[in-house]
Structures are given as structure tokens and as C-alpha cells.
Amino acid sequence: MLVEEIMKKEIVTLPKSASIAEALQLLHENRIRHIPIIDDNRSVIGIVSDRDVRDASPSILKKDADQSALENEIQSIMTHDVITVHPLDFVEEIARVFYDEAFACLPVVRDNKLVGIITEKDMLHTFIQLTGTNVQSSQIEIKVPHKPGVLPEVAAIFGARKTNITSVLIYPYNNDPNFKILVFRIQTMNPMPVVQDLRDAGYDLMWPNNIAEPKV
Structure with a gap:
């Protein structure tokens, strides 16, 4: 999945000369x-967060707090070195940027111009969709040998039951390189027939x- 598929294209922006008060209002x-x-x-020459604005604003607990700080230009509190991503970057790859840098959002830039923005909430929603947990389904986790061809072998069992697969994830099995875990989400509320298969x-x-189901 590409960044351009999930980024927000309607972006609220400000010039560096805007006041902190303007940012607070927006x-x-x-x-x-x-x-x-x-x-x-x-x-993109900078970015400002709600925390930046809050830290620069007078305390609401002080009745006679000096409000003049709100008239300072936004460039006085913005972050200058901004990491950006491209619309054709893969969402799965920029997830690592969010994790490593602890960012809450990333501007999306093409030809050095701002074209979108992607947030950690957008990322979370996307991974919910990728894992298939946004639809009614059942989850099955299978330990398999880490070898070529094992995925289609297992998928064929679902196909024989004409069971629709919503998503497939692959995880390492503990620290054992000889095995992996296949996680299937399938569109059925009764997975037991395919489980038994x-x-x-x-x-x-x-x-x-x-543990096999008891036979009666």
C-alpha cells in the first residue's frame, strides 16, 4: 500500500510569519x-504541534498571565528539520520511521512541494485494514516449517473448503529460524471444519x- 492511498490531501498550513495565536485557533x-x-x-520549512503551541501559550491557571507571547511568530517555536515522505513510499516502510523517531505525523512531499500529511492515527487505521480485523472474521494461527511453498500448501486447505481469506500475516516463531507462524483471518464465524482439516x-x-475436539 502506498502513502498516497491513505494520506490526507486537505492540509491546514501556515507561513512562518503567522502568530502563535493563529496556530492555536486553527x-x-x-x-x-x-x-x-x-x-x-x-x-515545508517547519512543523508545529499542539504541544509546541501549548508550551508557548500563557498558563490558563494565571488570571493575569501575559498574553503577548501569543503574538510571537510561529517560526519561533516550530521544528525546523522536518523529515518528510513521498507519496509513492510504501506505508509498511514508513511505519518504521514513525516507530524509530516517535513521530505523530509526517508531511508528504512531491517535487519539494507539500501534497499531503499522514498521521499515526492514519497508520493505525491502515494496519487494522491490512490485518482484516475491521470485518467479522475468525483467526487461525499455524506453526509451519520455514521453507518455500508452505504458504500455498496451507492456503489450498482453505480453498478446498471454499473459505474466503481476509488477510494473511507471517510472524517469526520465537527465535527459531526453522519455523514461522502463519496467521489467517477467514470470513466465517465457524472455523472448526477447516481447523480440523x-x-x-x-x-x-x-x-x-x-488439542483435538472430543468426538461424540
């Missing part, structure tokens, strides 16, 4: 947490656990 009116600061060519084929199920 943050509240639009219920956003970040404002990119751009120049006349729409190049997997057991009969000799696969180790991590979920549901690998």
Missing part, C-alpha cells in the same frame, strides 16, 4: 494536532490450540 477549529509551515512555493493434515495450530 488547531482548535480543525481538531488537528500538527500544522506544517510552508513558504511561498509550498515547500488443518489438524488432519498434520499442522500445529497455535490458535485455536492444537
